[in-house]
Amino acid sequence: MRQSVTINVNGQRHTQEVEPRLLLAHFLRERLGLTGTNLGCDTSQCGACTVLLDGQAVKSCTVLAVQADGSSVTTIEGLATNGQLHPLQQAFWDNHALQCGFCTPGMIMAATDLLRRHPDPTEAEIRTGLDGNLCRCTGYENIVKAVRSVAEQSS
Amino acid sequence: MARYVGTPMKRREDPRFIQGKGNYVANIQLPGMVSLAIKRSIHAHAHIRRIDTSRAKALPGVVGVFTGQDLIDGGVGKLPCGWNVPDIKVPARWPLAVDRARHVGDGLAVVAAESAYIAADALDLIEVDYQPLPVVVDARKATEPGAPLVHDDVPGNVSYTWAIGDKAAMEQGFAAADHVVDLELINQRLIPNALEPRAAAAQWNPFSEEMVLWTTSQNPHPIRLLLSAFTLGIPEHKLRVISPDVGGGFGSKIFHYPEEIITPWVARRLNRPAKWVGTRSEASMTDSQGRDHVTHCRMAVLNDGTITGIHVQTWSNQGAYLSTFAPLIPTALYLTLLSGLYKVSGIYGEMWGTLTNTVPVDAYRGAGRPEAAYLLERLADLAAARVGQDPIEFRRKNFIPKDEFPYQTPVAFAYDSGDYHHLFDRVVEMADYPAMRQAQTQARQQGRLVGIGVAGCIEASGPAPSRVAGALGSAVGFWESGAIRVHPSGKVTAMTGSHAHGQGHETTFAQVVADELGVAFEDVEIVHGDTARVPFGMGSYGSRSAAVGGSALVSSARKIRQKAIKIAAHQLEAADEDMVYDQATGKVYVRGAPDRSKSFAEIALAAYTAHNLPDEVEAGLEETAFYDPANFTFPNSAHIAQVEIDRETGEIALQRYVAVDDVGKVINPMIVHGQLVGGIVQGVGQALWEQAVYDEAGQLLTTNLMEYALPRAREFPAIEHGRIETPSPHNPLGVKGVGEMGTIAATPAVVNAVLDALAPLGVHHLDMPLTPQKVWQAMQAAQA
The missing domain is CATH 1.10.150.120 ([2Fe-2S]-binding domain)
Incomplete structure (x- = not known):
C-alpha cells in the first residue's frame, strides 16, 4: 500500500515510495537524513518540527508525506544560502x-x-x-x- | 589579566544548532539498526498474570520481543539507589517490571523491529493480562493505616525518614513567640519536560566485546559505572557512554533509566545496533518527576518581626521506586535550606519519604531548594502581615548581616558569602518598589486586584565536599575532573567531566582555560560527554559546572603553568622562582628581563621534542586535576513580581518581573543572564500553570503538552534583571551556581504577588498552580 510522492525539499526534488501514514517529519528525518527537524511532542504542541510547506509554516509531525506530494518544503538545513546564514x-x-x-x-x-x-x-x-x-x-x-x-x- | 572571563562571548555551539546540525541521540542512524518500542502498563498498580508476545513476534518486520523475565534471564540487574540515608528501605526495581506494575508507564516488554512504525504496531499486538490492585497516589495518605502497599517489603510505604535541626531550640523559639503563622501547603508535582525526549542508541562489537551507548544523559560516567557494576554487567573498560548534544535536562536526565539498560542489552542480544527514542507521552510517564511535597510548616515571630522559630514537616512523594538520587532531594537539599536568608536559631525539619503508585520523583531544577524557599517565603509574607510590616521590611529585619559570613546555620550548611541587604537595596531601586506600592494603592482604590510579591531566596549549589556527601549517604563523590592537553604546536584540548545540555560549556570553559594559560580563545577546544575521551567525571546538576568543573580546569591549567615555568627556566638558565608566567600572553620570562622569554608555543614544542628538559621533568605537556570543592556555593536572589487579576475570569497577568541575583563572579554575562531568565520563566510555570495530575486510580492525566501547560512567550513581560557580585571565597573563579537560582525565587515571588492581590478579599493561601479557575473559585467563595 505504498504511494509515490515527489517533494521538493530545500530546492532538490525527491521521489520516493512511502506508506500513506508516514509523517512528513519522519520523511525528512529518516528518508532524507535531514535531522535538523526535531520532534519534541506527540500532539503538535511544541513546534520543534516546524518547516515551511510552500512557504507557510507547518508542524511537520501533523502533515503526512503524501499531503506534501507536489509541494516545496524548506527545512532549517535549507535556510542559509551560499554559506550565508539567514x-x-x-x-x-x-x-x-x-x-x-x-x-x-x-x-x-x-x-x-x-x-x-x-x-x-x-x-x-x-x-x-x-x-x-x-x-x-x-x-x-x-x-x-x-x-x-x-x-x-x-x- | 582576564581577557575572556567576564565578557559576553558568543557561543561557539550555536552555528550547528541554528543550521539544524545538532547531534542529538535521536539522529543517530547506523546500518542494520533496529527500532525499539516499549510496552507500558496502563494500570497504576496491577499483578501481571501473563504477557503474550506471540502475535507481536509474528508481525513481519519484528526482530524480537523481550519481557522483564527475559532480561533477568539475560543477566540484567536491579537499578540501584545512589543515596542511602540511614535505615532506608530500597524497593527492588528491574529494568522491566516482572510480575507487578507499580505506576502507569512502568515498562513490561520491549519490541525490536525494522522500523519505528512496525515497532509501534507490534506494541498493540502484545497482550497483557492485568489483575488491577488498589492504588495510592498521595504522599501522606500512603502512610495511613490500611493504605495499599506499593512494595510488600516496605511497611507503611515509608522508605525513609530524616530530620535536622535542634528541636528543643525550635520549641523554645515557639514558646517565646508573640505570633505563630501556620500553613498546610502542597508543593505540586511537576514534569520536567526538557524539549528533547529521552533516547538511547547502542552498538555492540562482538569481536572486541565493546559496547557503545549513546544516551541523553547529564552525566555519562556515572551512568557507565551503574551499567557496569549493577545493571548491564559489561565491564567499564568495554563500555563507552556518549552523551552528545542533549536537548535540555533540568535534572531529569541525571538518573539511570531502564531504557539505558534495555537498549544495549537488545543490541547485544540481536547483534544489531538498536535505538529507542521516547515520545512525549513516554517522557511524561517515565522521566523522573519533581517536587510533590505535602507540608505542614510554622513560623514563630516576635512583635518586632524577629523570627524565633521555624518548624517543618513534609511528606515527600518518591513515586513507585526510588530513582537514582531521590532520597538526596528532600533531605540534604531541602531541610538543610530552612534557614533561607535569615538568622534564626530555632529550626527543626522532619520528613517522610513515601512510596506511591506514581512515576518516580527525583531532582528537578532546584531540587529541594525551591520547596524550602517556597514555604519560607510564604511563611515570611504571612508573618509580615501578622506583625504589620511590609514584606521587605520584615525580611530585612531577619537577614544574616554581611559581616557574619561565613555563616553557620543551625541546619548544617555554612554559607560562604553574601550581602542580602545590598541585594535587596538593588532590587528595590531597580523596581522602584515604593512607587509600585503607591500605584498599587491607587489601583486598589479603583477596585483593581493588583498584587506585588517579594521573594528572597538562597540556594546551595555545587554539592560538596565528597567526604561530607559520603557521610550523608551518597554513593558517589562530588568532585570534578578537568584535563588539559597542550599539543606540540601550542594548541589546547581541554576535557571536562562536566556535561553541557544547553549551558554553553564549550564557550565558557574555553574562556576560562584561555585566560589561565594566556592563549587565544580560538586555540582552546573543549571536549565533554564521552567516556572514551574524557577522564572520569561526575557530570552536571545542582548548578555545579562552573564552580566545580570550571575549578578543575583551573587546577589543571595551574599544573600546566608550573611545568611550563620549569621548562622555560631551564632553557633560559634561570631559577624557577625567578620566572614570571604572563597570563595575558602565555609568555614565560625572567623577572626584570621580559625579553628573556619563551612563548607558550615554544614551551609546548620543547616539551614534546624533549631535547632540552630539566632532569626531573618528563616529556609532554598534559595535566589532569580532580577538584573536590571545600563547600557548596550559596547564590541568592531578591525577586519582585507584579500581577493583576481579572475579576471576571480569574486570569492573572504578569505585569512586571524584577530580579536581582548574586551568583558570584561570572564567566560569561550573556550566558548567565540567559540561565537566570530561563530559570525565572520555569519557576513562574510552577506558580501559575504546571502540574502533573493523577486521578484516584493513579492515571496520569497530563501525559502530553496539551494537558501539561508549559510557559509560553505571550505570558511574559520582558524580565528586568540585575546582579550583584559577592565572590565565593572558596573556589578559584569566585563563581556560584546559576542554573537553578531563577527557578527557585520565581515561584514564591509570583505566588506572593497573586495572594497580595487577593488579600483585600481575605484570601491568604492557595496551592499552586494558580490557574484562573482556582483563583476565580477563591474569589467567588470569598465574596459569597
Whole structure:
C-alpha cells in the first residue's frame, strides 16, 4: 500500500515510495537524513518540527508525506544560502536566543513565517506569533529580541 | 589579566544548532539498526498474570520481543539507589517490571523491529493480562493505616525518614513567640519536560566485546559505572557512554533509566545496533518527576518581626521506586535550606519519604531548594502581615548581616558569602518598589486586584565536599575532573567531566582555560560527554559546572603553568622562582628581563621534542586535576513580581518581573543572564500553570503538552534583571551556581504577588498552580 510522492525539499526534488501514514517529519528525518527537524511532542504542541510547506509554516509531525506530494518544503538545513546564514539564524546566534538548541530549528522556521506575514511586529506580536512554539530553556526573551532585531534591520 | 572571563562571548555551539546540525541521540542512524518500542502498563498498580508476545513476534518486520523475565534471564540487574540515608528501605526495581506494575508507564516488554512504525504496531499486538490492585497516589495518605502497599517489603510505604535541626531550640523559639503563622501547603508535582525526549542508541562489537551507548544523559560516567557494576554487567573498560548534544535536562536526565539498560542489552542480544527514542507521552510517564511535597510548616515571630522559630514537616512523594538520587532531594537539599536568608536559631525539619503508585520523583531544577524557599517565603509574607510590616521590611529585619559570613546555620550548611541587604537595596531601586506600592494603592482604590510579591531566596549549589556527601549517604563523590592537553604546536584540548545540555560549556570553559594559560580563545577546544575521551567525571546538576568543573580546569591549567615555568627556566638558565608566567600572553620570562622569554608555543614544542628538559621533568605537556570543592556555593536572589487579576475570569497577568541575583563572579554575562531568565520563566510555570495530575486510580492525566501547560512567550513581560557580585571565597573563579537560582525565587515571588492581590478579599493561601479557575473559585467563595 505504498504511494509515490515527489517533494521538493530545500530546492532538490525527491521521489520516493512511502506508506500513506508516514509523517512528513519522519520523511525528512529518516528518508532524507535531514535531522535538523526535531520532534519534541506527540500532539503538535511544541513546534520543534516546524518547516515551511510552500512557504507557510507547518508542524511537520501533523502533515503526512503524501499531503506534501507536489509541494516545496524548506527545512532549517535549507535556510542559509551560499554559506550565508539567514538573518534569523544570525540573530539567534547574536542574541543568545538558544541554549540546548532543540527547539531552535522550529523556532527559526516559525519566526521566518511570522516575519513574512508581518515584517515589523511589535514585541507583543512576536510573543503571540510564536505561541505555537515551546522553548524550555531561554524563557523566550532573547528569542523575541532576535526576531525583533531582524525586523529592525529590514525596516 | 582576564581577557575572556567576564565578557559576553558568543557561543561557539550555536552555528550547528541554528543550521539544524545538532547531534542529538535521536539522529543517530547506523546500518542494520533496529527500532525499539516499549510496552507500558496502563494500570497504576496491577499483578501481571501473563504477557503474550506471540502475535507481536509474528508481525513481519519484528526482530524480537523481550519481557522483564527475559532480561533477568539475560543477566540484567536491579537499578540501584545512589543515596542511602540511614535505615532506608530500597524497593527492588528491574529494568522491566516482572510480575507487578507499580505506576502507569512502568515498562513490561520491549519490541525490536525494522522500523519505528512496525515497532509501534507490534506494541498493540502484545497482550497483557492485568489483575488491577488498589492504588495510592498521595504522599501522606500512603502512610495511613490500611493504605495499599506499593512494595510488600516496605511497611507503611515509608522508605525513609530524616530530620535536622535542634528541636528543643525550635520549641523554645515557639514558646517565646508573640505570633505563630501556620500553613498546610502542597508543593505540586511537576514534569520536567526538557524539549528533547529521552533516547538511547547502542552498538555492540562482538569481536572486541565493546559496547557503545549513546544516551541523553547529564552525566555519562556515572551512568557507565551503574551499567557496569549493577545493571548491564559489561565491564567499564568495554563500555563507552556518549552523551552528545542533549536537548535540555533540568535534572531529569541525571538518573539511570531502564531504557539505558534495555537498549544495549537488545543490541547485544540481536547483534544489531538498536535505538529507542521516547515520545512525549513516554517522557511524561517515565522521566523522573519533581517536587510533590505535602507540608505542614510554622513560623514563630516576635512583635518586632524577629523570627524565633521555624518548624517543618513534609511528606515527600518518591513515586513507585526510588530513582537514582531521590532520597538526596528532600533531605540534604531541602531541610538543610530552612534557614533561607535569615538568622534564626530555632529550626527543626522532619520528613517522610513515601512510596506511591506514581512515576518516580527525583531532582528537578532546584531540587529541594525551591520547596524550602517556597514555604519560607510564604511563611515570611504571612508573618509580615501578622506583625504589620511590609514584606521587605520584615525580611530585612531577619537577614544574616554581611559581616557574619561565613555563616553557620543551625541546619548544617555554612554559607560562604553574601550581602542580602545590598541585594535587596538593588532590587528595590531597580523596581522602584515604593512607587509600585503607591500605584498599587491607587489601583486598589479603583477596585483593581493588583498584587506585588517579594521573594528572597538562597540556594546551595555545587554539592560538596565528597567526604561530607559520603557521610550523608551518597554513593558517589562530588568532585570534578578537568584535563588539559597542550599539543606540540601550542594548541589546547581541554576535557571536562562536566556535561553541557544547553549551558554553553564549550564557550565558557574555553574562556576560562584561555585566560589561565594566556592563549587565544580560538586555540582552546573543549571536549565533554564521552567516556572514551574524557577522564572520569561526575557530570552536571545542582548548578555545579562552573564552580566545580570550571575549578578543575583551573587546577589543571595551574599544573600546566608550573611545568611550563620549569621548562622555560631551564632553557633560559634561570631559577624557577625567578620566572614570571604572563597570563595575558602565555609568555614565560625572567623577572626584570621580559625579553628573556619563551612563548607558550615554544614551551609546548620543547616539551614534546624533549631535547632540552630539566632532569626531573618528563616529556609532554598534559595535566589532569580532580577538584573536590571545600563547600557548596550559596547564590541568592531578591525577586519582585507584579500581577493583576481579572475579576471576571480569574486570569492573572504578569505585569512586571524584577530580579536581582548574586551568583558570584561570572564567566560569561550573556550566558548567565540567559540561565537566570530561563530559570525565572520555569519557576513562574510552577506558580501559575504546571502540574502533573493523577486521578484516584493513579492515571496520569497530563501525559502530553496539551494537558501539561508549559510557559509560553505571550505570558511574559520582558524580565528586568540585575546582579550583584559577592565572590565565593572558596573556589578559584569566585563563581556560584546559576542554573537553578531563577527557578527557585520565581515561584514564591509570583505566588506572593497573586495572594497580595487577593488579600483585600481575605484570601491568604492557595496551592499552586494558580490557574484562573482556582483563583476565580477563591474569589467567588470569598465574596459569597
